[in-house]
Amino acid sequence: MKRFVPLLLAGILLLILQTTWLSFFPIQRIRPDLLLIFTLYLAFLFPPFLGGILAFFMGYLMDLFSGNTLGFYTFSRTLVFFATQFLKERFYLEGFSFQFLFAFIFSVLEGGLLLILINGLEPVSFGNLYSSLFTFLLPQSFCTGLVSPLLFFLFKKGTSLLFRQPEQGIKAGG
Amino acid sequence: MRIRDLFLSRRYSLFIFITFLLLFALVLMSLRAKQRKGMEFFDALLMEICSPLQKASTLVIKTVQGTFQKYVFLVNLERENRMLKQKIAELQEENHRTKETKLAMDRLKQLLQFREKNSLSMIGAEVIGQDPSSWFKSVTIDKGERDGVKKGMAVISAAGVIGQILKTAPHYATVLLLTDYNSAIDSIVQRTRAKAIVEGKGENRCQLKYLLRTEEVAVGDAVVTSGLAGNFHKGLMVGEIKKVDKKGHGVFQYAELTPSVDLTKLEEVFVVMEPIPPPPPPKEEKAKKGKKIKK
16 A cells, blocks of 8 residues: 555646646647556556556546546556566666657557557447547657656656665565 | 465466456446446546646646746846846736736637527536547536536537537536547538538547538538537537538538637636427427317
């Protein structure tokens, strides 16, 4: 619980940032997905149980404040978290290029998954969404990728301040 | 290995946990689709917790924006003219404040005129947050169930239709914008009275669906709500036709329209509190009823 609450509050804070400050950018539509980067960070540094519940909750919050009626993000964010958990043993979350690529790829994959879910579950036609693959999904994922090294650095600093060592979460939790 | 040991081993418990979380997410989707009461309560509770922070954040943004606009052009004045600079700064600040007040006054006056012109019962609300995801189009407003806001209510401004209430909490609500892919509003082309459904197309665009090929519509035609279905009263401005395409074949033609309201710059909105009265029963039924009463 000690670890859960500060991380949850951090998630809520990022959501507020995403819905207010980032919306005032000149290009409103293309903005980094801070909560996705946070979910990836959780997957790399926190145990599956604590991180999984947090990722689930981050997705739930996204659904709550978006026009999304069914709640796709709760599912997609949990899936992204466990997919990253599965891959984390094979990669090191170090270096700008890796962090950028990792966030970029996951953003594109999540976008793809959302498209499939929307197309499969919503009653309306979503033919137009496919055109947004190039006009919006790729630039948005690129933007998320670009911001991710800075955010990973800040998250790491914040975690080490909160829990002394970021790795503490991995070993002690579960 | 006994079944109990199997479940207690870390590997299996992790697998069960992952499956449980993913299944739970899918169950939530299903509950949302069925619009269960319990879900709405939990959503409202979370919204009540997060929205005040959102509101405070928006307030800070507006203050910072205002300050930035006021002082950004005053940084390069010379030292000798400090007194003059101060004077200019004061005048500029006053000027900006006056301008800002005038703009706000104009906006509010427009809203008031619109409110007076329309006999609808409406409640004013402030936009406090945007959609966190870029796939969907919605905004959060600072009025909720306690103010009488209910799911499905129409949200409009002086310029026209904005959308409808999607989720509600006691003090806050989410508005599904006209441009969202999930939005569909029964409308008519004002000039020709051609019926169509206005569907969101993302960005700041919409499309007219089920517009018969035989109908003559042109670029620049205004589209208004039909008042037939949904929660929108008749004659509310939806947008202007931007593109018409009759190419290909089929029963319908394709038309694209730009909403009359710039949905990327929403600040204040009106929630229409009055429900649309149910359509009158057909004349035959009325006549039958009349006969029965006479008998």
